[in-house]
Amino acid sequence: MRTQMKKVETRGDHETRRWSAEEIAREYVGFFRKRGHLEIAGSPLVVPENTTSFVIAGMQPLIPYLRSDVSPPAERLVDLQRCLRTDDVDAVGSNGRKLTSFHMLGNWSVGGYGRREAIRLALELLAVYGVDRERLWVTVFAGEPGLGLARDEEVIAEWRAADVPEERIVPLGMDDNFWTTGGPGPCGPNSELFVDRGEVLGCGRAECAPGCACERFLEIWNLVFIEFERHEDGHFSPLPLRSVDTGMGLERMAVVLQEAPSIFEIDLFWPALERLRALEGSGDGDEARAERARRVIVDHARAALLAGLAGVVPGNLGRASVLRRLIRRAARQGRALGIERPFLGELLEPLARAHGSLLPVDEQGRVAEVARMVTDEERRFARVLTAGLRALERIVAENGGDEIVPGERLFLLHAERGFPADLAAEVLAERGLAVDWSGYEQALAGHRAVSRVSAERRFRGRSESSHPLHPLSVESGEMPAN
Secondary structure, eight states: OOSSOOSEEEETTEEEEOOOHHHHHHHHHHHHHHTTOEEOOOOOSOOTTSSSSSOOSTTGGGHHHHTTSSOOSSSEEEEEEEEEOOTTGGGTTSSSSOOSEEEEEEEEESSSOOHHHHHHHHHHHHHHHTOOGGGEEEEEEOOBGGGTBOOOHHHHHHHHHTTOOGGGEEEEOHHHHEEOOSSSEEEEEEEEEEEEOOGGGSOOOTTOOBTBSSSSEEEEEEEEEEEEEEOTTSOEEEEEEEEEEEEEEHHHHHHHHTTOSSGGGSTTTHHHHHHHHHHOOOOOSOHHHHHHHHHHHHHHHHHHHHHHHTTOOOOSSHHHHHHHHHHHHHHHHHHHTTOOSOOTHHHHHHHHHHHGGGSOHHHHTTHHHHHHHHHHHHHHHHHHHHHHHHHHHHHHHHTTTOSEEEHHHHHHHHHHHOOOHHHHHHHHHHTTOEEEHHHHHHHHHHHHHHHHHHHHHHHHHHHTOOOTTOHHHHHTTOOOOO
16 A cells, blocks of 8 residues: 655656646646646636536536637636536446546637647647657547538548557547537537556457546547537537637546556545545455445545535535535445444545645635534434435345335335435445336325325315414414414
């Protein structure tokens, strides 16, 4: 186990620099500033008027510029943006690259340079970082004739001109190499840069290449060529300006430059991971299960820290419910490590310390407050968690070996004990069990129907008497109005 991040390692007759995450970010911004890009402040993680609970992509705050709705402060821009998204939160921990919250370094050209300069700048900066060109692969848009979208021959020609071998230029389809906001809005073909981390991390297949689900190829940078507007009916039209939007994942670049085994073992997470190991009790002996639990915990703890610093508190709606779910998921993973008490708040200080200047001074001063909030939420959930896990054990035992658990059992667990159905489903999935969600929906619909009838009866009863001490009011536990 490492005890600290080394700055320099000697390899044979040369030295390899270990870049900290702070240094990576500082170099990125400085590099593009020197090349005519105006540094702009990253957007707050929470923007009330956004359609998403949190900022989910580095380019999201710049959409008005890319659509020409608003004039940008300069044609060339650079920034560092915090992001948080949970669309595939269940995948966190299952591999060494997926995070819920992350920092996206971005440079943009709004109506200025195109593919050629974007590629030149990317390769120049990667050389500054010391990334070996022989390890670099790229993906390009293969086209989608059914939608009238052609193969991106222009970017293929530019990569060839930059001396990237043909065999390391991989065409992929819409899902991989055509960037959209997920709905109507600016979009366009993209070209992703991958670093080959070696066959030892691969799947062993001869055709293994970027796009494979194994750990060998790590995407570090995405160059998006914003050229179209996607409309509600699915058709595409050209934008007034052709722009370039790029995003380099800070944490992923740190994996490469720190030669970390996974994204959870870079300098931003390592102190929290060490603290977590010190808190562990005796788990169930399944080390693979324990490793996944550690990854989920440090990921969710960092996401909770950033959400809390953005002013979000746990609750039942919107972004508040996202934060609550993250805290509860992480708390449940603690049980797999033999941790039976609230512990998440203790990870926030080492996380904040490791982030250094990535968290401004005013935020560093609020970390203890956020830690108390997280601890309070975890403490409130502790009794529900203990009782719910025991009830799930009984449900599994009573299911008679059937791989499908009746959905009404999970509904009752939630209705009677407050144990979230999605969390129960995760626990069952780890045991190879699935949930009959149609049964859950039927039970939920039945519950709502009964509640509606009960409410209607109460309303009729209250309207039958104007006396403030009508028996129904007393019996229902309601206080008479003043």
